[in-house]
Amino acid sequence: MAEKFLEVKNLRIEYRTEAETVYAVNGMGFDLEKGQTIGLVGETGAGKSTTALGILGLVPDPPGVVVDGEIFFEGEDLLKKSEKELREIRGGKISMIFQDPMTALNPVMTVGAQIMEVVQLHEKGLSKQEYRKKAEEMLELVGIPAGRAWEYPHQFSGGMKQRVVIAIALANNPALLIADEPTTALDVTIQAQILELINNLKEKLNTSVIMITHDLGVVAEVCDKVSIVYAGQVVESGTVVDVYDHMMHPYTQGLFDSIPDISTDGKELKAIAGQIADPANLPVGCNFSPRCPHATEECMKSEPQLREVAPGHMVRCFNCTKL
């Protein structure tokens, strides 16, 4: 059996505070081949960022606890690795673009120094000059003039900060790039540039990417596969064609219906009814059942498992084939 490049299995992460336990990730699973891009799509609070932090071993503890699961990366379980082994992987083979660029940079270090830092940690033995040069090159790669390398984050705009964050993530040519909503802070033109940058990198270095987003348009542009996430679980996954053209899960349908579409001019937007599931207080049975227009008695009682409805196309729903 050929081993997968990345395989997340049955990952469970909880945030335990005195007041409550938040079940942020509940049996998350997906896999990824070398060079592939997977999109993780879901509403806010679905546990996407928590999953990403779980892969890097950076779930804030306390209150976060990885309760169960396996994360195989190049055949080895990251959850079993020591802190020291993880440090070598972080920023090197696996790196992450964080969700909020405004706060992700250290305000008292120049952006160049922050890029240099990650290179120095993983590529030993260069001279100070070479590290500086490398930092400047990375900045130019993301479209910021090298001359600005030795300025501080507060001197940059939000979009530029986001690009600095990306430069840090790309500095060591990671094998796996986790991009947590890399474009939400940006306007549309820069958004396109950033996506192109990530796409180029994928082609040049065969980098695998986990693209976390709310934006189904972004997924269509850059992803090979997609997993729709609801309440910390994958509810539907498959190739972009599977999910976009042959969607099965009522939640996926709801997501697509809530996208504004010019062609249906004037027709009202349909937001998904009801509240997003509260991860501190998940319903019995299918997590989506309280909002689902097709929910039956069975859905309220027992939890559906992922089923393969077509080769590679998985859906977590009792009724999807009947709909």
Place this chain on the structure above:
Amino acid sequence: MLKYIIKRIIWLIPVLLGVTVIVFTLLYFAPGDPALMALGDTATEEALENYREELGINGSYLERLGRYVVGLVQGDLGISYKTKTPVVSELAPRLAKTMNISLWSIIFSIVVGILLGIISAIKQYSVFDAIATGISLFGISMPMFWQGLMLIIICSVWLNWLPPSGYGSFKQMIMPVLALGVNGFATIMRTTRSSMLDVMNQDYIRTAKAKGQTYWNVILKHGLRNALIPIITVIGMQISVLLAGSTIAESIFSIAGVGKYMIDSINFRDYNAVQGAVLMVSFIAALINLFVDIAYTFADPRIKNTFVSKKKKKS
């Protein structure tokens, strides 16, 4: 940056002049005539006037103020009423003692305060944290004179470890430095702790971890470096508190420093000496504040850059 520092130094001049005028005016209107005190009620008006001239305290308010400021610029603080010697030469050796004790107290409070603050923050809610927080709470709430007296009772009277008074040997330094430094240590420790707790929850700390940075580098290079900004502010304030406290510490431990000199001179209505001592301490406080402000601009590039960009605009 250099321009900013020079500007700040030039600004010191009006500040110090203002302090001089205020201190001079307060003491000018303070009750009690030194001449009358020295010569008694039976002295003739002529004798009194001669005595005043000898001390340089004759003439109107403005005359005297003018004379004082001119003397001050030349490094002359007038003559002590009590000893008839120049105040400057009496102050100099005392200042050395006060500065020595204050300096060690500051070093003690900064080093121990920051160290314990960091450990408390990264081991939040541990036994260590509870003890350190408890000690610092005690240090902040108990008045310094009480702590000094307790130190003497415990370390000198009961345990006979340390000499209760005097200045000079290492053993004699321990209690004054501790008593004077406890408040600063406690405040700095608490500020460090809360500032570190705040900073360690910031997103950029997570970014540093995601780079694969080591545990201590994340804490020191990213955490402390950012936490330092409020800590420096508190250090600046604590140094002024500490200078005021040295008056009490020197009295408790019988150290012939500027503080004790000031108290003794007040008791003797030796206003020239009081004034000289107060000015000396104010000057030092102003200088230290200047250093703190400069340190601040180095710790926080957001401040430093406002000066740099101004310079760029002009040129």
